[in-house]
Amino acid sequence: MDKSKALESEFRTYYRPLCLYALHYLGDPDAAEDIVQESFTALWQQEKAIQSVKAWLYAAVRNRCIDALRRTGKTEPLPMDLDGPISDDEAAERSTLEARLWTAVDSLPEMRRKCLLLAKRDGLSYKEIAEELNLSEHTVRNHISRALETLRDGGPEILDFIFSFF
Amino acid sequence: MDHFDEKHLSFVLRHYRQGTFDTQAAWEKLSGARRRHPVWLLWTLPVAAALALGVFFSWRNTWTEYRSYDLAQAFTLVDGTRATLAPGATLRYQPHKASRQVSMTGKVLYEVVHDEAHPFTVTAPSATVTVLGTVFQVAAGGMDTRVDVTEGRVRFAGTQGDGLILTAGQSASLRDAVPVLEETPLPNPSAWATGSFRYEATPLETVLQELSAFYGVPLSTDAPSRLLTGTFSTADLDETLSLIEAALDVTIDRK
Numbered sequence: 001m002d003k004s005k006a007l008e009s010e011f012r013t014y015y016r017p018l019c020l021y022a023l024h025y026l027g028d029p030d031a032a033e034d035i036v037q038e039s040f041t042a043l044w045q046q047e048k049a050i051q052s053v054k055a056w057l058y059a060a061v062r063n064r065c066i067d068a069l070r071r072t073g074k075t076e077p078l079p080m081d082l083d084g085p086i087s088d089d090e091a092a093e094r095s096t097l098e099a100r101l102w103t104a105v106d107s108l109p110e111m112r113r114k115c116l117l118l119a120k121r122d123g124l125s126y127k128e129i130a131e132e133l134n135l136s137e138h139t140v141r142n143h144i145s146r147a148l149e150t151l152r153d154g155g156p157e158i159l160d161f162i163f164s165f166f
Numbered sequence: 167m168d169h170f171d172e173k174h175l176s177f178v179l180r181h182y183r184q185g186t187f188d189t190q191a192a193w194e195k196l197s198g199a200r201r202r203h204p205v206w207l208l209w210t211l212p213v214a215a216a217l218a219l220g221v222f223f224s225w226r227n228t229w230t231e232y233r234s235y236d237l238a239q240a241f242t243l244v245d246g247t248r249a250t251l252a253p254g255a256t257l258r259y260q261p262h263k264a265s266r267q268v269s270m271t272g273k274v275l276y277e278v279v280h281d282e283a284h285p286f287t288v289t290a291p292s293a294t295v296t297v298l299g300t301v302f303q304v305a306a307g308g309m310d311t312r313v314d315v316t317e318g319r320v321r322f323a324g325t326q327g328d329g330l331i332l333t334a335g336q337s338a339s340l341r342d343a344v345p346v347l348e349e350t351p352l353p354n355p356s357a358w359a360t361g362s363f364r365y366e367a368t369p370l371e372t373v374l375q376e377l378s379a380f381y382g383v384p385l386s387t388d389a390p391s392r393l394l395t396g397t398f399s400t401a402d403l404d405e406t407l408s409l410i411e412a413a414l415d416v417t418i419d420r421k
Contacts, residue, residue: 011193019187020178027233029186037196074235082176082271083254094177097170101178102187113184120179122258122269123291123306125325151175 010053011040016102018061021095024079024086025065035064058092104151111135112150115143180256183229231258234272238359243268246279247286250359252305273305275359278318293340294329296321302332303356312339314355352376361400367393370414377403389416 015036022032039060043053050056069077079091086094105113114133118124119140126144130137185191232241234251241249244261251257255272266281269289278286278297288295290306293313300318304311313322314337323329324343332338337351353372354363357380365373371390378385381403392414398406407418 008193008197011196012189015189015192016187023181024177027181028231029181029183033187033192037192040196080235081173082180094174098174098178099187101170101174102182105178105182106184117179117182120176121182123271123289124269125292127325128289128294151170 007044010043010057014054014057015040016099017095018057020098020102021058021079021091022061022065024081024091024095025062025069025077027080031068035068036061039064062088101151108147108150112143112147115140116147119144181231228260228262229258230261231256233257240359245281245284245286248277250275250356252358270304271306273303273358275301275303275356277301292325292343293345294323296323303359310340313337313345314351316356352379357400363398363400363406365394365396365398367395370394370410370416373410374418377406384421385418386421387416387418389414392416 018036018039019029019032022035023029026032026035039057042060043050043057046056066077078085079088080086105116108116111133115129115135118129118132119126124132126137126140129135129140133140135143232239232249232251233256234253237253239251241251241257243249243259243266245266247266249257249268252273252275255270255274257268257270257274259266259268264284266284266286267289268287271291274288276286276288276297278300286297288297288304290304290311293304293306293311295302295304295313297318297320300320301316302318302320303314303316305313311324313320313332315332315334317334319331319333321329321331322338322345324340324345326343330338330345330347332347335351335353337348337355338345339348340346350372352375353365353368354360354376357363357376363373363376363380369390370387370392373394374385374387374390377383380400383403385407394410394414396409396413398409410416411418
């Protein structure tokens, strides 16, 4: 594999997991994406040999996130889950799986994804979703349980496939 | 690796936005792998027009999310409404839409700008609150939601029934998906955001109940029915207690 092919393959392997990792620190997808892109640019400008590209990238993203949080006045920047801080190791570990879930949500049929997000992200009741999307409550419930099923059962395997051909 | 649980899914869904973290788009942007060719001009214009329309509609549907970490934080929404988020609270809304709808988790104090034509609606995981213009606070857990109204009127609905109209000074919590009015609400439910406790002929017993709950310290007195009027900062419990003791000539015990 020549050098540019190697760069591309590293990028495709780590881009989304690193975004999820940065998201745990920053809570803002746009800021997370900016930092991950900066880190890749820095990687490509790096002259010295790097032993583990993965470890280098995670460290680069972590340092940039911590700097960004310090600039906003946070004295002890820690990665966050929805209900509080988690360790850096946990955030790094979770990022691969969560990146796959993100892709799995991307590839859900549109209605299922809409219903799932309105329920789980926006906290709407089945009745409110039914009204908003002009569906019956029964259909909404069905879409959501199918979506969860897809994510639980088929999700990760299909994703391996998507990942490798991306 | 292949098994995820609720925390992974909740985290992903909470932040999920379609088209974000797009590996292909990011790769093209960073690697500069864009082909340039004169033929471009032929199809660039119609495509650009279609894109501009698409961008406009997706811009209108853009969600903005605010989140408060270890300190309470105040945000001003595009309609001028002020939202103060307690630590850990989140608020999402679509700033470019005419309808005023926000969804939230955690505890948030709202100071809503009056606009009859566009009611302000707060959606929490298990309840909906609708207002015209007023000051009120929503504390939303998964199944549990509490609303405290400081000024004006709001409609508070759970997942069942038409809900309840609350007016200034009233508080209600959900019980079995239906809001129930609290008989003796505490006078300063939003002290965490305003930084002060205000009392007007409030029985000392109620004052101590509120201070105990706020600071997590048990407090008792020999004169529970004495009435207190005054404003105290939330910054220093000891100072507040000695001011009350001096003003009413009573003793307050920390037990």
